[in-house]
Amino acid sequence: MPNTPFEHQALNNINLHIKSGQFVAIIGHTGSGKSTMAQHLNGLLKPTKGSIQIGDFFIEANKKNKQLNKLRQLVGMVFQYPEHQLFDETVEKDIAFGPLNFGCTKEEAFRKVRDILPLVKLDQELLQKSPFDLSGGQKRRVAIAGVLVNHPKVLVLDEPTAGLDPIGRRQMMELFTSLHKLESLTTVLVTHSMEFAAAYADLVVVMDKGSLVMQGPPEEIFKFPEQLKKIGLNVPETLQLAMMIEESFKTELPKNIFTKEALVDTITMLLKKETI
Amino acid sequence: MKKELIQINGLSFKYDEDGDEVLSNVDLTIHEGEWVSIVGHNGSGKSTLAKFLNALLIPNESNVVLVEGLDTVNEENIWEVRKRVGMVFQNPDNQMVATTVRDDVAFGLENIGIPPKEMVARIEWALKRVNMERYTEYEPHRLSGGQKQRIAIAGILAMRPSIIILDEATSMLDPIGRQEVLETVRMLKKEDGITVINITHDLEEAVNSDIVFVMNRGNIKIHGTPRYIFQQTEEIIGAGLELPFSLEVQKQLKSKGYQLSNACLTKEDLVNELWKLRLKT
Ligand SMILES: Nc1ncnc2c1ncn2[C@@H]1O[C@H](COP(=O)(O)OP(=O)(O)OP(=O)(O)O)[C@@H](O)[C@H]1O
Ligand SMILES: Nc1ncnc2c1ncn2[C@@H]1O[C@H](COP(=O)(O)OP(=O)(O)OP(=O)(O)O)[C@@H](O)[C@H]1O
Ligand SMILES: [Mg+2]
Ligand SMILES: [Mg+2]
Numbered sequence: 001m002p003n004t005p006f007e008h009q010a011l012n013n014i015n016l017h018i019k020s021g022q023f024v025a026i027i028g029h030t031g032s033g034k035s036t037m038a039q040h041l042n043g044l045l046k047p048t049k050g051s052i053q054i055g056d057f058f059i060e061a062n063k064k065n066k067q068l069n070k071l072r073q074l075v076g077m078v079f080q081y082p083e084h085q086l087f088d089e090t091v092e093k094d095i096a097f098g099p100l101n102f103g104c105t106k107e108e109a110f111r112k113v114r115d116i117l118p119l120v121k122l123d124q125e126l127l128q129k130s131p132f133d134l135s136g137g138q139k140r141r142v143a144i145a146g147v148l149v150n151h152p153k154v155l156v157l158d159e160p161t162a163g164l165d166p167i168g169r170r171q172m173m174e175l176f177t178s179l180h181k182l183e184s185l186t187t188v189l190v191t192h193s194m195e196f197a198a199a200y201a202d203l204v205v206v207m208d209k210g211s212l213v214m215q216g217p218p219e220e221i222f223k224f225p226e227q228l229k230k231i232g233l234n235v236p237e238t239l240q241l242a243m244m245i246e247e248s249f250k251t252e253l254p255k256n257i258f259t260k261e262a263l264v265d266t267i268t269m270l271l272k273k274e275t276i
Numbered sequence: 277m278k279k280e281l282i283q284i285n286g287l288s289f290k291y292d293e294d295g296d297e298v299l300s301n302v303d304l305t306i307h308e309g310e311w312v313s314i315v316g317h318n319g320s321g322k323s324t325l326a327k328f329l330n331a332l333l334i335p336n337e338s339n340v341v342l343v344e345g346l347d348t349v350n351e352e353n354i355w356e357v358r359k360r361v362g363m364v365f366q367n368p369d370n371q372m373v374a375t376t377v378r379d380d381v382a383f384g385l386e387n388i389g390i391p392p393k394e395m396v397a398r399i400e401w402a403l404k405r406v407n408m409e410r411y412t413e414y415e416p417h418r419l420s421g422g423q424k425q426r427i428a429i430a431g432i433l434a435m436r437p438s439i440i441i442l443d444e445a446t447s448m449l450d451p452i453g454r455q456e457v458l459e460t461v462r463m464l465k466k467e468d469g470i471t472v473i474n475i476t477h478d479l480e481e482a483v484n485s486d487i488v489f490v491m492n493r494g495n496i497k498i499h500g501t502p503r504y505i506f507q508q509t510e511e512i513i514g515a516g517l518e519l520p521f522s523l524e525v526q527k528q529l530k531s532k533g534y535q536l537s538n539a540c541l542t543k544e545d546l547v548n549e550l551w552k553l554r555l556k557t
Contacts, residue, residue: 029450030422080421080448083367133291136366136444137318159421162447163366165317165477165516192422192450232450237521241543248547249554260521264528271534271553 010036012210013050018188018203023180025197026190028207029232034190035080037207038158041188042075043068054154073102076152078160080190082143086131091122091142094131098150112149119175120145121168136163144172151183158190173200198222198236198258206233219256238263245270278307281439281471283342287328287335298324300494306473306487311465313482313502314475316491317516322475323366325491326441329473330361344438359388362437364445366475368428372416377408380416381431388435402434403427405460407453421448429457433464440464441473446481458484479506479520483541490515507539522546 011033018024026034039045040052043059051060057071065071079085088094092113099109117124120141126134131142140163147155157176161169177200180187191197197204197218204221206214208231214221222228222235225243234240238260242253251270257263282305289299299321306312314322327333328341331348335341338349344360346353365371374380381399390398403409406426411419416427425448432440440461446454458481464470474481482488482502489499492515498508506512506523519527522540526549529536536549 030426030448030453031420035420081367081369083369135319135323141318159448163318163444163477166479166518167513167516168318169477170518192448192454194451229452232452234451237543241522241525241546244543244547245550248551260525260528264525264532267525267529267550268532268534271550 010210011040014212016205016212016215018186020186021184022202023177023187023200024189024203024205025201026188026205026207027192027194027197027233032207032231033210034207035158038077038156038188038190041154041156042077043071044077073150074152075154075156076147076150077156078144078147078158080158080162082136082139082163083132085143085146086139089130090128091131091134092127094142095146095149098146102150113145116145116149119148121171137165137168140164141168148175148179153183153185155180155185155187156190157188159192160189161191161193161196176200194222194234194236195238195258198239206231218258222258223255242266278309280305281308281310281344282306282329284325284328285340285342287325287340289324289328289333289335291324298494299328302494302496304489304496304499306471309465309469309471310487311462311472311485312474313485313488314473314491315477315479315482315488315515315517317493320491320515321494322491323443326363326443326473326475329439329441330363331357332363359435360437361439361441362432362435363441364425364428364432364443366443366445366447368424369417371428371431372424375415376412377403377414377416377419377427378412380427381434384431384435398434398436402430405433406430406457422450422453425449426453426457433460436468437470438468439471439473441475443475444477445474447477479518482506483520490517492516502541503539506541 028034036045040047043065046059047061049061051058055074059065086094088097095113096109099112122141131139144160161172164172173196179185201218203215204218205212206221222239225235228234236258238257241263242257246253253266257266284302284304287299287302288297290297316322331354335349338347341348343357346357348354348357372380373383378399381402382395385395385398403412406429408426408430416424425445429445446457449457461472465472476482485502487499488502488505490497490505490511497515498505498511506520520541522543522545525546526536526540536553538549540546540549
């Protein structure tokens with residue numbers, strides 16, 4: 001909103017190149033500009049300066065966009081709060097909206113809805129309920145279903161697992177990664193979970209006060225616990241534990257321990273070495 | 277014995293006459309000064325239960341929901357109950373009413389009749405507590421997701437309730453911000469003796485509480501100390517949960533033949549146990 005009393009620059013001179021097929025995680029403190037950046041990727045927000053290219057689409061400052069509908073078919077976006085995405089009278093109609101909008105018949109659309117439910121672990125029984133009469137986690141699942149049902153080629157996920165129960169959170173991340181591979185998607189995940197960023201991303205992008213301050217593969221980014229803490233972030237739990245063991249055992253461990261399995265392997269190796 | 281602060285006796289509830297029971301025969305007692313976590317799968321009834329605790333939902337019979345001895349079935353108690361129980365909602369948008377952050381925090385204070393002069397001081401204090409003092413003039417709807425959560429928390433802190441319910445109130449905060457906000461609430465608990473009910477999907481938060489209640493399909497299946505609860509693996513998995521980080525690592529170590537002697541709830545526990553194992557070998 002330039003030139004209004006509320007003018008406030010949420011993003012500043014961002015340069016980022018995402019390759020087709022990459023899985024990118026965006027991390028950063030509260031208010032650092034992650035959601036603002038995510039909303040530029042499907043044309044919901046337009047840059048006040050500079051340009052964005054997604055596939056063959058260009059979004060430029062001071063220019064009208066003609067093909068936003070096509071862009072939105074290409075780029076599926078899961079909003080930070082599911083309430084910002086849900087709107088129809090029933091869960092069924094809400095999820096069917098995209099397919100109908102992109103040209104499916106009613107039968108096709110409702111069949112697609114039924115096919116997507118088990119993937120996001122939603123009960124058939126909820127289909128005729130209002131999406132606003134659901135629990136927080138159920139709303140989240142409906143919002144995600146409404147995006148996945150359109151088979152976008154680019155997935156932009158803004159805190160997609162907030163509000164899900166622990167098993168749901170893991171299953172949903174597994175769903176995203178398997179779709180990412182099977183359908184050769186490009187995925188952008190905004191997350192406060194350092195664990196997910198480390199375990200799933202090829203490229204981690206770090207935001208601080210509207211600027212992009214670091215980008216690189218997880219093992220490069222999570223090398224710097226002190227810098228990360230200064231900007232509200234941390235290293236994944238697996239690495240936190242590894243660092244505690246290093247200190248207590250006066251030893252050195254690898255810096256890329258990003259899954260529990262890798263952590264357990266490292267610990268067993270350490271214990272074996274000690275017993276020889 | 278600590279004073280019983282909240283009592284629920286055989287509470288059942290459905291949203292729709294001909295629908296399923298969302299809460300079925302729930303019993304629960306919370307004592308003064310406790311830090312309580314409520315965990316459970318999506319749709320298990322946590323938020324619904326919370327709404328009974330601050331009289332947003334009212335039982336049909338007397339003696340079912342008692343808050344500091346006040347029976348919420350009596351209309352004349354409702355006001356007093358809402359004053360004593362502050363609830364931060366799962367979605368902060370449901371709590372935002374005003375056009376500036378300052379007025380938003382003020383709204384709750386006006387409602388409970390705080391005089392203007394004290395109001396100013398409380399608003400300043402609460403916004404500082406959540407690191408949002410620079411945003412007093414901002415429009416709440418133009419804040420980031422996590423900033424909105426901080427404002428919603430400030431709004432409740434300012435009212436200084438004796439019981440605080442946090443319904444996934446930190447789900448959108450960055451790792452350090454989450455620690456800071458919980459630390460603030462912990463400090464208030466220590467200084468003012470408030471009681472905290474934290475509804476959360478974060479198992480590490482649950483580990484750091486006095487008592488954990490596990491909800492499963494409208495029922496409280498088990499409750500107890502985190503140490504007890506997280507060793508009931510079957511109940512935990514059945515309720516859509518997982519083991520906290522350190523216990524999960526411990527379990528995987530066991531399957532590789534490394535048995536640690538005590539259950540490790542925290543990373544510190546785990547490092548200590550590994551150290552003991554090393555001394556033994
Ligand atoms: N609709 C809006 N109008 C004006 N300013 C906004 C709007 N939404 C967000 N902002 C501001 O822009 C900045 C970046 O916000 P953004 O929502 O992108 O942060 P974020 O990194 O997603 O944070 P969070 O982790 O809390 O969701 C913040 O300072 C915020 O106050
Ligand atoms: N306003 C409503 N009208 C009708 N049914 C509702 C309403 N709110 C919730 N429900 C239903 O009641 C059940 C319990 O919902 P509740 O919100 O209490 O769950 P929860 O444990 O808080 O879940 P979550 O972890 O997803 O927030 C769910 O099956 C939900 O669909
Ligand atoms: Mg955001
Ligand atoms: Mg809930």
